[in-house]
Amino acid sequence: MTTVNNFNFENKKALIRVDFNVPLDDAFQVTDTTRIEAAKPTILKILEDGGSVILMSHLGRPKGIDEKFSLKHIVNNVSNIIGVKVKFIESCVGEDAEKAVAELENGEILLLENLRFYPEEKNGDKTFAEQLSKLGDIYVNDAFGTAHRAHASTTIVAQFFPSNKCFGLLLAKEIESLNAVLNNSQKPVTAIIGGAKVSSKIDVIKNIIEKVDNIIIGGGMAYTFIKVKGGNIGDSIVEDDKLDVAQDILNLAKSKNTRIHLPIDVIAADAFSEDANTQVCDIYHIPDGWQGLDAGPKTNVGFSFVIAESKTILWNGPIGVFEMEKFAKGTIEIGNAIADATDEGAFSLVGGGDSVAAVKQFGLADKVSYVSTGGGAMLEMLEGKTLPGIEAILN
Ligand code: AMP
Numbered sequence: 002m003t004t005v006n007n008f009n010f011e012n013k014k015a016l017i018r019v020d021f022n023v024p025l026d027d028a029f030q031v032t033d034t035t036r037i038e039a040a041k042p043t044i045l046k047i048l049e050d051g052g053s054v055i056l057m058s059h060l061g062r063p064k065g066i067d068e069k070f071s072l073k074h075i076v077n078n079v080s081n082i083i084g085v086k087v088k089f090i091e092s093c094v095g096e097d098a099e100k101a102v103a104e105l106e107n108g109e110i111l112l113l114e115n116l117r118f119y120p121e122e123k124n125g126d127k128t129f130a131e132q133l134s135k136l137g138d139i140y141v142n143d144a145f146g147t148a149h150r151a152h153a154s155t156t157i158v159a160q161f162f163p164s165n166k167c168f169g170l171l172l173a174k175e176i177e178s179l180n181a182v183l184n185n186s187q188k189p190v191t192a193i194i195g196g197a198k199v200s201s202k203i204d205v206i207k208n209i210i211e212k213v214d215n216i217i218i219g220g221g222m223a224y225t226f227i228k229v230k231g232g233n234i235g236d237s238i239v240e241d242d243k244l245d246v247a248q249d250i251l252n253l254a255k256s257k258n259t260r261i262h263l264p265i266d267v268i269a270a271d272a273f274s275e276d277a278n279t280q281v282c283d284i285y286h287i288p289d290g291w292q293g294l295d296a297g298p299k300t301n302v303g304f305s306f307v308i309a310e311s312k313t314i315l316w317n318g319p320i321g322v323f324e325m326e327k328f329a330k331g332t333i334e335i336g337n338a339i340a341d342a343t344d345e346g347a348f349s350l351v352g353g354g355d356s357v358a359a360v361k362q363f364g365l366a367d368k369v370s371y372v373s374t375g376g377g378a379m380l381e382m383l384e385g386k387t388l389p390g391i392e393a394i395l396n
Pocket of ligand 1: 220238295320321355
């Protein structure tokens with residue numbers, strides 16, 4: 002895998018696709034700088050070599066040019082995090098952009114305007130990509146969050162750098178971490194798949210079933226499995242049109258000798274609310290009028306035991322409705338079990354929007370081996386798909 006470490010950037014201009022799609026509040030202040038910090042090692046490597054950096058990113062989903070989505074709002078954050086005053090230009094291509102790049106000295110950083118102000122970006126337009134390519138000597142892709150999109154800046158632009166292209170350190174780390182879980186993993190391997198619906202994770206489960214020893218199924222999606230196994234799940238969330246899929250997954254797991262671990266008890270509530278009355282129930286006997294919103298105490302012990310025995314752990318999706326304190330315990334206990342196993346030497350990867358939010362909320366982000374930065378991109382890799390942004394660098 003070719004990364005920025007394989008190049009010397011002295012006197013070179015690096016055109017880097019980063020993922021600076023950060024959240025802004027109503028006053029256009031950045032509320033979470035994780036994505037900017039994640040790009041720092043790549044940017045510093047290039048500057049320390051004696052090169053200059055041209056940063057390109059999208060922000061939000063603008064329909065055409067819209068000041069609300071201008072990357073000018075984040076210039077100060079990038080300057081403070083990298084420790085170099087960042088220059089900004091209100092375009093991505095054309096004369097002004099080329100002039101700004103020509104004037105850029107070694108050690109300097111230029112941030113281009115939001116790529117999605119140009120419809121050509123999402124259309125993967127080749128002419129636009131060629132214009133972008135004029136802004137750098139070496140193309141670096143460090144944007145895992147958009148690596149599953151064949152956009153001009155994430156994929157098409159790489160064609161214009163037949164040999165001068167590479168992965169940034171963040172994207173390389175994401176690929177290595179997923180590889181460490183799916184391909185070069187130490188056994189036993191345990192995947193914890195949670196979240197609301199089985200429908201969004203079917204392809205993930207099918208793809209990993211042969212690669213892992215255990216799959217823990219938690220969260221709302223567990224009830225579709227319990228129903229197909231003949232349980233009474235009360236008013237719990239269920240996808241009746243996916244019962245056959247759940248059965249297929251159970252059959253496939255059996256034929257591949259992969260153990261599927263389902264909850265055995267739940268915290269059932271009489272409403273989807275923090276004020277609801279609750280009771281602990283056997284998951285196969287949830288009374289009508291009640292819905293399971295978190296794993297129960299016996300389940301937490303069982304799941305934690307499986308995790309403690311694992312050498313490689315993947316976690317995607319919460320175990321209960323962790324946004325409500327009353328139903329967060331299952332997710333917290335899973336997180337703690339993963340942190341403990343990591344402390345004992347296991348490799349753990351957490352990915353997907355909600356489980357990443359959970360590990361951050363519960364202070365566990367530093368206690369797992371790696372927290373992925375890309376939700377959709379990570380899911381597609383787990384589904385076994387080749388991501389166009391990654392392929393474009395490898396080819
Ligand atoms: P997903 O986006 O599919 O990963 O789902 C994440 C969402 O699933 C979170 O917002 C959780 O609150 C929700 N969730 C987890 N467990 C349950 C459950 N038992 N019933 C309803 N929603 C759940």
